Amino acid sequence: MSGDIRHDWTRGEVRALFQLPFNDLIFRAQSLHRTYFDAREVQISTLLSIKTGGCPEDCAYCPQSARYDAGVKAEKLMALNAVLDEARAAKAAGASRFCMGAAWREPKDRDVEAVCAMVEGVKSLGLETCATLGMLSHDQAQKLKRAGLDYYNHNLDTSPEFYGGIITTRTYQERLDTLAEVRAAGIAVCCGGIVGMGESQDDRAGLIATLAALDPHPESVPINALVRVAGTPLGEAAMIEPLDFVRTIAVARIAMPKSVVRLSAGREEMSDETQALCFLSGANSIFYGPKLLTTPNPVADHDRALMARLGLKPMPV
Numbered sequence: 440m441s442g443d444i445r446h447d448w449t450r451g452e453v454r455a456l457f458q459l460p461f462n463d464l465i466f467r468a469q470s471l472h473r474t475y476f477d478a479r480e481v482q483i484s485t486l487l488s489i490k491t492g493g494c495p496e497d498c499a500y501c502p503q504s505a506r507y508d509a510g511v512k513a514e515k516l517m518a519l520n521a522v523l524d525e526a527r528a529a530k531a532a533g534a535s536r537f538c539m540g541a542a543w544r545e546p547k548d549r550d551v552e553a554v555c556a557m558v559e560g561v562k563s564l565g566l567e568t569c570a571t572l573g574m575l576s577h578d579q580a581q582k583l584k585r586a587g588l589d590y591y592n593h594n595l596d597t598s599p600e601f602y603g604g605i606i607t608t609r610t611y612q613e614r615l616d617t618l619a620e621v622r623a624a625g626i627a628v629c630c631g632g633i634v635g636m637g638e639s640q641d642d643r644a645g646l647i648a649t650l651a652a653l654d655p656h657p658e659s660v661p662i663n664a665l666v667r668v669a670g671t672p673l674g675e676a677a678m679i680e681p682l683d684f685v686r687t688i689a690v691a692r693i694a695m696p697k698s699v700v701r702l703s704a705g706r707e708e709m710s711d712e713t714q715a716l717c718f719l720s721g722a723n724s725i726f727y728g729p730k731l732l733t734t735p736n737p738v739a740d741h742d743r744a745l746m747a748r749l750g751l752k753p754m755p756v
């Protein structure tokens with residue numbers, strides 16, 4: 440069993456997983472999944488955009504970038520009470536983790552003070568806390584840890600080679616540096632990527648090999664399917680083939696057997712059958728709620744019904 444957890448996956452080995460016959464891949468992923476998790480449990484998170492739009496970065500998929508006209512209005516950081524109201528509602532709807540996302544390149548120190556107050560408030564409601572605020576300095580990561588932040592999300596998005604075609608305003612290494620600061624502060628890492636941006640299967644293998652090289656593996660690995668938003672450079676991208684998405688989930692599960700793999704953005708456009716295959720491949724977390732930052736997400740009732748049909752239940756905190 441200990442041999443399952445590896446940090447030395449080569450890209451060639453990961454590529455070979457992608458190329459396995461589908462049934463062999465899914466069987467291997469599901470077998471490992473059952474070794475480390477209760478296969479009936481799905482962790483439920485809710486994501487709230489606490490500061491929307493107006494971001495100076497140029498991520499080609501993102502409607503919150505100020506560089507694209509995607510119809511997202513820039514807003515100020517939400518007030519503490521409004522955030523706590525949303526957190527209470529998320530808890531009542533069954534979420535165990537509350538993620539707060541802000542469209543910043545990096546937070547200013549006064550922003551971190553405000554987010555720390557939110558983290559303290561959300562934690563006092565009995566929820567796990569997660570934040571995604573952009574790049575963090577050493578001191579900012581330490582402050583968030585002291586406030587009680589459980590998880591920090593910072594995605595690698597794609598392979599090191601494909602990355603430059605998607606984002607030019609920060610480097611891959613800067614992302615890795617922020618992840619190192621988060622880890623050093625003792626905050627659990629949530630880190631994954633996006634598929635369907637025109638990358639090759641080799642790029643998907645490169646993303647997963649890079650994630651699996653992190654030691655320890657990220658506790659949470661969100662795998663997003665691109666949500667094609669009009670006005671962004673990727674608004675007209677071809678939709679990823681559903682079975683290619685399922686393969687990516689399965690490979691992530693095999694390469695990082697103990698990580699929670701989150702079926703993240705893009706579920707709105709996925710059939711129930713594709714989502715069921717993702718759960719079979721080892722996905723064991725979803726976002727609940729009508730919106731993922733600024734893009735639609737299947738409404739919670741539909742999710743509850745799907746989970747009931749599949750015999751899945753929320754993972755306890």
Ligand code: SF4
Binds near residue numbers: 494497503504541
């Ligand atoms: S993904 Fe994040 S950093 Fe990139 S433009 Fe959107 S909000 Fe800004």
